[in-house]
Amino acid sequence: MPAGFAAPGVLFAGNSSAPDRAFYRQVFNRLPRDQYTRYVEVGVGSFAAALVAANAGIPPSCMETSDVTLYTGIVGTCVSGGDLTSLGMTLDGEPVELPDAPIVEQAAHLLYVHWLARMQAKPEVDYWTNLVTDMIEREDEHKARLVGSLQQIADRLPGVKFTPKCMWDHIAEAEDDPHAIIIAAPPTYKAGFEKFFDTGGRVEWNEPPYSVFDPDVDMQRLADHMRDKAALLMFLQEERSGIAAHETPVFAHPLGDVARAFVISNRPEEIFKLTGGPKVALGMSRSTAPTSLPIIPPDHQVTDQSRVEVVPAKGTEVDYYRDLWMHRLAAAPGSYNMLVIVDGFVAGVIGYGAETMTRPYPGATKYTTHLLMRFAFGAPHYELRLTRLATMLALRRDSAKLVFTGASEILLAASNGLVTVEYTRHPEAKGLRGLMQLESRAKHPDGYKLSYRADWSTTDIPTTLTAFITKEQAWRASRSKAKKK
Template sequence: MPAGFAAPGVLFAGNSSAPDRAFYRLVFSKLDRAQYTRYVEVGVGSFAAALVAANAGIPPASMETSDVTLYTGIVGTYVAGGDLASVGMTLDGEPVEIPGAPPHEQAAHLLFVHWLARMQAKPEVDYWTNLVTDMTEREDEHKRCLAESLRSIGERLPGAKFTPKCMWDHIAEAENDPHAIIIAAPPTYKAGFEKFFDTGGRVDWSEPSYAVFDPEVDMQRLADHMRDKAALLMFLQEERSGIAAHETPVFAHPLGDVSRAFVISNRPEEIFKLTGGPKVALGMSRSYSPTSLPIISPDYQVTDQSRIELIPVKGGECDYYRDLWMHRLAAAPGSYNMLVAIDGQAAGVIGYGAETMTRPYPGATKYTSHLLIRFAFGAPHHELRLTRLATMLALRRDTAKLVFTGASEILLAASKGLVTVEYTRHPEAKGLRGLMSLESRAKHPDGWKLSYAAGWTADDLPTTLSTFLTKEKAWRASRSKAKQK
């Protein structure tokens, strides 16, 4: 399946957590097979919970699954042994040709076409264009990985059924059946799946009609609706402590200082008979959570009059945005972390480190007077390369002063600037061009290891923003001119 930056688990609570799956496994393994003969999963996503159920002994042939995304429509149709032509997938108005190949390779081809179209619809910035280049250059390899993952899922879920269907419609079909257990993995963002799978209108398919799930109201709606139904329900909810959709959650684990992941059931006492009581996983928590600021919209108009704020944040808060905007590409956490806000909206993150000065590598001398940029990353935007703005802000000594406080002030005072390391498939990191100087280049198993350095800048925030906007305007004009040739 698409992994890393393309994995849909960033949007769906039911696809993202090992503690939740461990709890489900406990319930499924002790479930009365004579009573519960019908397994219904709505919003099945990447089939994570269904695979847990199968491993716990629930027969795949008893499984009914559904979802409303093309991604899951392709996977589900393959798993259920259906005709992939029934998905009705088109690209730029033309039907996507299905190759004469085994079903798992056919499904892999459709997934790849969809995946590539999604990446090509992203803003024209180096991060996304480099990913598109990698996908096109290594298309066969990516398809092989997709096909192997699909084949494995299909072999583990023989006989499972799938139908593209609105979760509310599917629940209505099973809610009065005392032999049914319903598992739901609702989206954690309103219309988040629509935005995540957006191809700019290039891809279409035989999409079912559905109601957009709004977690602000529909989590409670689901819990209330199922309270007196005959079917047994379990679903995941991410929320602050004390305001879960049911007064008696059956499972919880922390996501950060105040946020929690809950498993909600319409019959907690029945679940407790299987688990021995409510369960809490403290040692398996995800340690990140957002701040209270909204995330900047990709089409938000940033001007010279916009207000830039630099807000020191906890590592978990910084990691939340970094993982969201980097789509789970691995990166070392920062020791000194900051959120970039534009007009009160989260627009970037910066993570500094001091290891270059406090624990330099043996023999390292050149950069022992420089602090480290672990990352400077911006939110996705249709027109602006906000990652460059985050980097420009990181290069200000006054920015670093906000987080290098107390005993660490002496490190900042002794430093001459910043250094960073990029691992890329290309001999230059274009995103740093004009901001930092390439100091060294070395071959790496995945391409190149590039070291960049720069001195501190003294520009104030309005000047930095104005300089950024001016350069972005010139950059867009040059790209437009190049396309016309």
């Protein structure tokens, strides 16, 4: 997300990864429908697992869901056709009035108010104030996108039930039912969701009583508590130590050199009958480490006199910064990796690939003269969108020359530019506006698949930096002018 642009789609990002959902899908597809007639999901979040279950044929009308956050309270009450006034949401002590509109628009309004209050609670620096300004100026657009996301969930989960409730209380209601399957994705960090949704006390609601989940203790507590219960349990455990809460996890995939994500069940053998045995999603389990250079401070002044370099780097080094700055956003590792260095600080990462030329998909020959830009990502900065600088540098043929060496030189010589693919919830990747050309847009279950193309740039680094600074100054001026209106 470019600095200064708010993205409501982040509110609907699930707390389970693609490998986890793929495993759930396999279980749900083969789950005996006559035996399990009650689907219970606690800590339902953005309803990601429930949507997987519905796609696998589990009727949403048999689904009971719960959570304790206001965000999920709004989403769940909306998609289940409940009464949003029952949430009792207030802002600065005053009730938040609902518009005279369909329930999805009412829910979008509440989500927007909550989201804006969260952003306004951030420190008074340009990065956050620009986001707040963008949210206010494009309120209608943001609400329209929230409406679209809510409507998609509601359309796919007709008849789902939702109640604001502590996970332990909801589990207690279903744990002795032999016809129930219980799904949970507990927090990975203690009070993590409380911090994520913090508004500095400005927003309050009829919050249900609950105990804060402590993963260091409660993952094992949950596994032990459900060990002999009649209901079938599956829950997601992301564990930094690599030690599962049950001696026989039913699924695992690496999250790094030691950390693992597990799916835990109280009856592993029953799950194995559905999946054919324990499953492991093998990935690139390797340690990552930073370089000896410091990361650029978010208030560092970058000018057209700054010293900018692009330097080849190890994949483990680039992955360290990519994971740090991109958080849970997924991107495949680059085969040809670079660091963006500004005034001696690490300010961005670039990853290229050659698959578009060496191993194109059958029928996908449109871009066989273009190399792949897997990612170009900048460090967080209060004033500048450093991701745009990283992208501009990635588009230079002379940058690519530094990593396409030896036998791969022939690929660079035969290429005309770069192509990249973005999976987003929006019909445009605004961070690429003016840098790459949108070639195709295809509907995707979670939004859009966007293909972008650009020919190689022949500008040198000083010229690229000057162009970047000039565009950023114009962008900030336009934002400041709009803020004063």
